[in-house]
Structures are given as structure tokens and as C-alpha cells.
Amino acid sequence: MGKRGQNEGSIYKREDGRWVAVLNLGYAEGKRKRKYFYGDTRKEVQEQLTAALREQQQHVLIVSDKMTVEQFMRKWLDEVVQPPRRRIRTHHLYDENVRLYINPMLGKIALSKLTPLDVQGFVNALVARGYKPRTVQIAHGILRNALNQALRWGMVQRNVASLVTLPKAQKVKQKFLKPEEARILLENIKGDRLEALFTVALALGLRKSEALGIRWQDIDFESKTATIQVELVYNKKKFMLEPLKTDNGRRNLALPQFALDALLLHRDRQSQDQAALGEHWANDFGLVFTTSLGTPLGGRNVTRSFHRLLAKAGLERMRFYDMRHTCASLLLAQGVPLRVVMEVLGHSQISLTANTYTHVIQPLVTDAANRLDELFQQPGTEE
Secondary structure, eight states: OBOOOTTTOEEEEOTTSOEEEEEEEEEETTEEEEEEEEESSHHHHHHHHHHHHHHHHHHHHHHHHHOBHHHHHHHHIIIIISTTSSOHHHHHHHHHHIIIIIHHHHTTSBGGGOOHHHHHHHHHHHHHTTOOHHHHHHHHHHHHHHHHHHHHTTSOSSOGGGGSOOOOOOOOOOOOOOHHHHHHHHHHTTTOTTHHHHHHHHHHTOOHHHHHTOBGGGEETTTTEEEEOEEEEEETTEEEEEEOSSTTTSEEEEOOHHHHHHHHHHHHHHHHHHHHHGGGOOOTTOBSSBOTTSOBOOHHHHHHHHHHHHHHTTOOOOOTTHHHHHHHHHHHHTTOOHHHHHHHHTOSOHHHHHHHTHHHHHHHHHHHHHHHHHHHOOTTOOO
């Protein structure tokens, strides 16, 4: 029995003495496709397989010569990135970058003729237009991932996107509320329809999609806990709940009393809205945070409300996500162990937590050194 590489095909002899050559054609609709050739001798089927491989390669090259970058990117999005193969948010990110950046600048170029210089020009053009280095890196990374797939499919000979120079991303200084500022914010959001949303997000360090995806079934008022396991996403003009990506992201968190009080008050308000609307109440997902009609909250509307409340409180404008930084910073400043903060945030590695919150950890390290000084200071050496 003889065999060739898996991508090229294989040859073997059957029990009845006949030879068989198998050509692998890849996958279609989730099923492996193969073509078989039969003969009385190994040489006979070898010749058939070699001819078929040559024809297959020529077909791939012809298709690649005619296909533009724009056509390939659309095929890649549909075949590789389309949910449920990838997460909905991932598909949105990739599709947006392809539509806004990659196709307008590179889409008309034939895929087989795309050069490193073309991609370098693409990168340089984004920089010249004032896009942030991180935005440029994301767009380039998506193009590089797509061309890696083209390489695996035999449509290009090399990944030209891996041969360019990228701008260095500047480290963004994290924004967070100091303890007194956090108190001011909580005081100024009292009575607002979204008071509980911002209170819980601050108390638990939630991402916006996580906070908007909390359901009443995820809240246990007796044990004073909230289970974070899904997020609210918008796909094809409708809202959906999607499971969180990792086991670390799915977590059970203790609710501090001030957050629990806000939730209880919010539950009463929502019950009044539901009673007023009756059968027109539209909370299909059982969400904690909704519009006055019971429908899911849009992320942009939530951000606008957050900025309005920050202005009311006289606080600097910041992102919703910065309340996550605020939560972590406050916990660390209160002496909560780094490992615990990592679990609260749902980070997969403690190094990510440590690197993100260096601004809080360093003063704690200095304080620890000072405490050791106090411990071992010799009597009578005080100044």
C-alpha cells in the first residue's frame, strides 16, 4: 500500500487486486468531497491522479487570476467568518473593516496580483487619513487573516500582508473614576431610569454588552449574586443573546448591597411599566434593563445617557467601558487581591489584569515596601 500527502491524494490496493487513487477535493456544506480513480496497475491510477491534480491546480490558478480582492473578501466572510462559525461580534468587526477600509482601497486589485507594496500603501493611506494606529492594526490584521486562508486554499503563493511595516500603537492611558468621583456619579444618577444599569456595571466591572444581557433569571436576590453568562448583540436588524466566549467570561459575582438596592428599586419600576402596557409589554428575553416598552436597550442610546449623566455630575466625559476600569481600580485600592479582581473581570490570565492596572498596583507595591520599613525599623531611629 502506498500513500501520498493528504492534500494531494492517496493510492492504495484493494483486496480484489485493483488499484484505487483518491483525490481530496476539500469540503462543501460541511462534508468532505473526494474523487476516485480505478485501474489494474499502480502506474495506471498514478497517471490519472497526476492529471487530475494538474487540472485542479490549473483551475485554482485561473480562478485566482480572475478573482479580485473584493470578491475574495466577500467569499471569505461568507465561508469562514459567517456565524455560527465565528461569533456575531467578530463577524460585525470583520465585515465593517472590509466594507469601510479594505475593499475601497484594495478591492479592485486581482487577488493573485496583490503585492506587499499595495498593502503597505493601504496601511500608509489609513495613517495619512488620521486613523489611530490601533484601528490600522485591526484592519491590517483582518486582511492578513483572510490572505492566510487564501494561502491555505491555494489561491495565492504567499501572504503579502505579512511583509509590511505597521505603525506602533500608542498605549492609551486608562480613564477611571476616583472614589469621590464614583460617589458623585452614583448620587447624580439616583432616580434616572438607567440608575440600576450604571450602578450594577460599576459595581461588577461589566462590559456594556454583558450588562445589557443580564436577565432576571441571572439575579439571585437571596444569595445576592449575579450570573454573567450571555451578552446582548445586534445582528441583522434584531437583538440576540449570545453566550460569552470563554469559561472565564462566564462568572458568578457577589452583588454589593448598594447595587442590590438599585436592582430592587428597578424591578419595582419595571413592574409598573409592564402593568401599564399589559399585553403590549415586549420583554421577550426577560432582560433586567429595557426601554419603557420592554424592548432591549441600544448600545448607542445607553452611551448617550451615560454622557448626559456624567455632564450632570460635572465629571469628565468617558466611555461606558471605563466604569469597568473604575471597578477594578477601586477594588485594588481597597486591597482586594489581584487574583480576585481577575475573576471579577473575567480575565483569562492574571498578567492581563496586572498589565492593565499598573497605575493602581505600583502605589500598592510602594506601600508594601513602606510597611516592611515600619516592621523592621530599629527602635530609636525615628527622625
